[in-house]
Amino acid sequence: MSDFAALTSLLSFLTSNRGVTLRDASRATGLKVKEICARLDSLTMCGVPPYSPNDYISYRLIGSGEDAVIEMQFAQHFARPLNFTPQEALALKYALEHFHRGIDPESAQQIDDLTAVLEQALQGRAREALQESPRGFVVPRQTDRMRALMGTLADAVDGRWITEIEYFSSHRGKLGTRRVHPFQILEIGTHFYLYAFCELAGATRHFRLERIRSARATETRFQRVAAGKRDAGRMTALFGGHARENLRVRFSAKVGQDIVDDWRDSPGALLEQLKDGRWDLEVPLYNPVWAIGFLTGFGQEVELLAPTWLKQELAESLRSTLQAHQAG
Amino acid sequence: MAYQIKPAERQLNLLGALLKNRDGLVWEDVARVDGYNDDLPEKSRRKRFERDLHELRDAGLVIDREPESISRIRYTLNRAACLMPPINLTPEQRLLVFRLGMAYLQDRGAGPLTRHLSTALLKLQAGSGREGLPAVIPPAFIRRSLNRRPAEAELLDQIGNALIERRRVKFPYEARQSEAATRTVAPYCLVSRRGGWYLLGLDLDRQSVRTFRLSRIRGKVSLATPDETAPEYQIPTSFDPEQSFSTGAFGAGENAFEDVAIHFDPDVAFIVQNDFGGTYPLQQHADGSVTMHLAQAYPGEVLRYACEFPGHWRVEGPPALRTYVMQRLQATLDSTKGRA
The missing domain is CATH 2.30.30 (SH3 type barrels.)
Known part of the structure; x- marks a missing residue:
């Protein structure tokens, strides 16, 4: 897609939404404020004959900083946007379908309604793309319980309600109750997380959503943290955060191909094939519980090399699972 | 040095002229538009114009060509085909469109959808009339992503x-x-x-x-x-896609075990319900535990999922899978002892 498509859609958006602030325009477009300003400057080079001052598109910012209001001038002929291209219709369809698979029931209904409105309103190839294309990005549908939980947590985030959650901590291996200040619901990899300040830990944490048994908003609001503090949480997912040490494991030649497929080119992962066909993998260790599950899945095809303390935890985990089988 | 107009700006000028002149443009009109009015020979500027017309058509615009004489063509924007029809969205739908942008466009969560989704959402918010934005703009509280690895x-x-x-x-x-x-x-x-x-x-x-x-x-x-x-x-x-490829969480195929039952104790039963309630049959027991029933499953997939709950699960059946899993756990344990 050309810069032309990006410029015309931005122009239509800003012309139709008079009084939008730079901050809100940034949130609506996904563009940084600086990028919006650069594009606005590009637009001021555009006009139509006879090129009197009123024939050039112009804008002014009323106010300062990100709260400045954008006021477009002499661009009214762009107020009505161009029709969707088939690619835009498809991108929107795919995004709506993806959104639908993991969202609360009320929002899911709104997505259905919006899709119906679009199918009615759009024309030509854009309409065909919307109506006739099969799903493009197929992900598992979240269960009704998860969707209900998402609704509860989204309300808590929106209302800034301190929330009590019952959470199964993998580290502790048991359920516990925590009071959290919920900031965001995040999809990272194949999991959803609640990103929140945990009063028990005194720091931000990422809570796997499916491990929250219940969530109840209290009647107390929390103060929103400064934006800069938002990323200060410990990341429990595999691909982020601050690893203190590395996990080193050796895989048999039998499963080597799977390991290469899964880990090749992954950030921070080192793969080395030994002369006998086995593979050594070294990755940052963020979460010992994940590592134990990962290693157990490969059975005797894997050998844990480091850290040594994890061998003990792995052995205990295997013993407890074997006991559960023997008791049953 | 004269300002070198960029192609996107030149094309925008052309579109602006087509939008403003409902009767269309002939070459003499185009030749006055910035980007086509420089000192290069007319032949070069006409070629540039034809290239731009081609790009505008690629962007979805329908520009009608009507010959007025052998050497004179009138170019008119087909407004009905080019411009988005008015779309009336409710305040809730406007909010949803805005939330969609916040959920996917920041941090490139939309991956390959990003470019087209971005322009689609802007057009939608422009096309839903004045005040296309919701009255109250919420914080970005949901972030979605197509990225996996x-x-x-x-x-x-x-x-x-x-x-x-x-x-x-x-x-x-x-x-x-x-x-x-x-x-x-x-x-x-x-x-x-x-x-x-x-x-x-x-x-x-x-x-x-x-x-x-x-x-x-x-x-x-x-x-x-x-x-x-x-x-x-x-x-x-x-x-x-569901018929062409097994999208089940535990896999299905020739070498998969059949009629699989896995028991999860009360501490983690709710996690299984969160993950698979309504997807696979879950048998709830009086003590709060559950048994998940799967028509087919690969042992590797079962271990990959269940081993995140050490001591909280066991395979109930079929016996062959139970034996396989126990042998595998024991072998791993033995190898750990040997090397510890």
């Missing part, structure tokens, strides 16, 4: 773009137990499973729908016919 992000972008554009791709692919070979594929869909993405598409050499694991692509993905700009294929309306 960081190492796959670039491949997902390339193949996802080709899927949206309906363009054929080719890539070196190393199937299990075979050498890498170039495959040419018309992408039908991408399926997320086992933490990564799989491409389902028509393999043009084999003339059948095949599955390709993105992590087994070795090297670059490129367009099969890079000079082509138009869509190259249509996806059959009968195509159903």
Whole structure:
């Protein structure tokens, strides 16, 4: 897609939404404020004959900083946007379908309604793309319980309600109750997380959503943290955060191909094939519980090399699972 | 030095002139538009104009050409075909559109959808009339992402773009137990499973729908016919990804165990309900535990999922799977002892 498509859609958006602030325009477009300003400057080079001052598109910012209001001038002929291209219709369809698979029931209904409105309103190839294309990005549908939980947590985030959650901590291996200040619901990899300040830990944490048994908003609001503090949480997912040490494991030649497929080119992962066909993998260790599950899945095809303390935890985990089988 | 007008700005000028002149433009009008009114010979400027017309058509614009004489053509914007019809959205729907942008466009969560989704949402918010934005703009409290493995992000972008554009791709692919070979594929869909993405598409050499694991692509993905700009294929309306590929969490196939039952104790039963309630039959017991029933499952997938709950689960059946799992756990334990 050309810069032309990006410029015309931005122009239509800003012309139709008079009084939008730079901050809100940034949130609506996904563009940084600086990028919006650069594009606005590009637009001021555009006009139509006879090129009197009123024939050039112009804008002014009323106010300062990100709260400045954008006021477009002499661009009214762009107020009505161009029709969707088939690619835009498809991108929107795919995004709506993806959104639908993991969202609360009320929002899911709104997505259905919006899709119906679009199918009615759009024309030509854009309409065909919307109506006739099969799903493009197929992900598992979240269960009704998860969707209900998402609704509860989204309300808590929106209302800034301190929330009590019952959470199964993998580290502790048991359920516990925590009071959290919920900031965001995040999809990272194949999991959803609640990103929140945990009063028990005194720091931000990422809570796997499916491990929250219940969530109840209290009647107390929390103060929103400064934006800069938002990323200060410990990341429990595999691909982020601050690893203190590395996990080193050796895989048999039998499963080597799977390991290469899964880990090749992954950030921070080192793969080395030994002369006998086995593979050594070294990755940052963020979460010992994940590592134990990962290693157990490969059975005797894997050998844990480091850290040594994890061998003990792995052995205990295997013993407890074997006991559960023997008791049953 | 005179300002060199950029192609996007020049094309915007042309569109502006077409929008303002409902009767259309002839070359003499175009020649007054910035970007076509420089000192180069008319032949060069006309060529530039024709190129731009072509690009505007690629962007979805319908520009009618009406010959007025042998050498004079009138260009008119087909407004009905080009401009978005008014779309009346409720305040809730406006909010939803805005939330969609916040959920996917920040941090490039939309991956290959980003460029087209961005312009689509802007158009939608412009096309839903004045005050297209919700009255109260909420914080960005949901972030969604199509990305799974960081190492796959670039491949997902390339193949996802080709899927949206309906363009054929080719890539070196190393199937299990075979050498890498170039495959040419018309992408039908991408399926997320086992933490990564799989491409389902028509393999043009084999003339059948095949599955390709993105992590087994070795090297670059490129367009099969890079000079082509138009869509190259249509996806059959009968195509159903669920029928072409097992999207079940525990897999299904020839070597999978059948009639699998896994018991989870009360501490973790709710997690299984969160993950699979309504997807697989879950038998609830009086003590709060659950038994999950699966028509088919691979032992590796069972272990991968359940081993995150050490001591909280056991295979109830079939006996062969239970024995297999226990032997595997014991072997792993023995090897750990030996090396500890």
